[in-house]
Amino acid sequence: MSEEQKLFKVTIDGVTIEVPAGTTILNAARKIGPEVAPPAMCYYSKLEGSGGKCRTCLVEVAAGSTADPRPMPKLVASCRTNVMDGMVVKNTTSEKVLDARKGVVEFLLINHPLDCPVCDQAGECHLQDLGYEHGAVQTRYEFKRRTFVREDIGPYIQLHMTRCILCYRCVFVADQLTPDRVHGILDRGDHSRISTYISKAIDNPFSGNMIDVCPVGALTDRTFRFKNRVWFLRPLDAHRDCPDCCGKVTLWNRGEEVFRVTARKDPWGEVQSDENGKPEWICNTCRFEKKNISDWVVEGPTKISRHSVISANHYQKEVIPPDPLDKILDGRSPLLLMDIHENSQVNQASVRLDEIEGPATGKTFNGDPHSTGHNPTDTRER
Numbered sequence: 001m002s003e004e005q006k007l008f009k010v011t012i013d014g015v016t017i018e019v020p021a022g023t024t025i026l027n028a029a030r031k032i033g034p035e036v037a038p039p040a041m042c043y044y045s046k047l048e049g050s051g052g053k054c055r056t057c058l059v060e061v062a063a064g065s066t067a068d069p070r071p072m073p074k075l076v077a078s079c080r081t082n083v084m085d086g087m088v089v090k091n092t093t094s095e096k097v098l099d100a101r102k103g104v105v106e107f108l109l110i111n112h113p114l115d116c117p118v119c120d121q122a123g124e125c126h127l128q129d130l131g132y133e134h135g136a137v138q139t140r141y142e143f144k145r146r147t148f149v150r151e152d153i154g155p156y157i158q159l160h161m162t163r164c165i166l167c168y169r170c171v172f173v174a175d176q177l178t179p180d181r182v183h184g185i186l187d188r189g190d191h192s193r194i195s196t197y198i199s200k201a202i203d204n205p206f207s208g209n210m211i212d213v214c215p216v217g218a219l220t221d222r223t224f225r226f227k228n229r230v231w232f233l234r235p236l237d238a239h240r241d242c243p244d245c246c247g248k249v250t251l252w253n254r255g256e257e258v259f260r261v262t263a264r265k266d267p268w269g270e271v272q273s274d275e276n277g278k279p280e281w282i283c284n285t286c287r288f289e290k291k292n293i294s295d296w297v298v299e300g301p302t303k304i305s306r307h308s309v310i311s312a313n314h315y316q317k318e319v320i321p322p323d324p325l326d327k328i329l330d331g332r333s334p335l336l337l338m339d340i341h342e343n344s345q346v347n348q349a350s351v352r353l354d355e356i357e358g359p360a361t362g363k364t365f366n367g368d369p370h371s372t373g374h375n376p377t378d379t380r381e382r
């Protein structure tokens, strides 16, 4: 049997799955589902060579393989480490990983400004989500942060270098999708920055995809900046017959007004692929020049599966099968999800909590509805 056809068994956070040899730990975890998948700020499955830069995807390898079950001595970048047969990986179940991830977030935020209230990426920023989930309350950094002036790189894109986390995704887009790359990471060490060579403008028909891959608000759409907040907009799947790209987009509307057009995203926040696995990048004409609803055939509301403020109030979070909860519950009924009104003595309609003095106790629900555990002469209870 060739190496590619072999299936390796890997256990991640207690869930076992079989994946083809050569699969990374990150992609094996994504196959299980979002609950066990590590966050990824620089890896982008549609961009060759991406990953290995940000360290947000670190995991603990508790057993290397069946042949050699020793743990790996250090945490490893799951986007760059392939699974071995019998490997046991800990992500959210590892204290070490959670602690390291907190450190990585603190590190990424050393120079990143906390300007979410005025940043166009707010609501769909991966760093914002990561900060909420894994961030520390305070930074320990005492030195001056590096700052840059905003730069218009071409007619459609504005660069806020202060927000950039140097993930290289936009550089890979320019290399792999556009005819000429005129921007890149200049200088070294803490002087590293994204810029164009000799103040060139980025002007090619697929440059807008750099905005879509940027995980933070460093590259923003100049035609949308400060026009609206994403959570006030209604994302709609739409398409048009485009001669240059797939023409399949998400329209971000308020009423009939199209505020912006983006590529459609998969559950990992990456540009969605078609049925043949080809990424559905969109051209600048669809993105920047088709801002009338009549330019599009609207298919219906976009499903937002990635947890995000955009999905709050409007959408159900989609669980990608197999749901790891099923395995964890092992056939037991989920008591945590029970209907409290049917299963609990609490919240009986006959008991008016506003009419009793002091805190309710078991007696209140189990006998005298006006009874409380409160003894008016005992001041310790107050």
Ligand code: SF4
Residues within 6 Å of the ligand: 163, 164, 165, 166, 167, 168, 169, 170, 171, 194, 210, 213, 214, 215, 216, 218, 219
């Ligand atoms: S500008 Fe955005 S996509 Fe480009 S390296 Fe910086 S963070 Fe990554």
Ligand code: FES
Residues within 6 Å of the ligand: 039, 040, 041, 042, 043, 051, 052, 053, 054, 055, 056, 057, 058, 077, 078, 079, 080
């Ligand atoms: S996603 Fe693995 S190092 Fe960035």
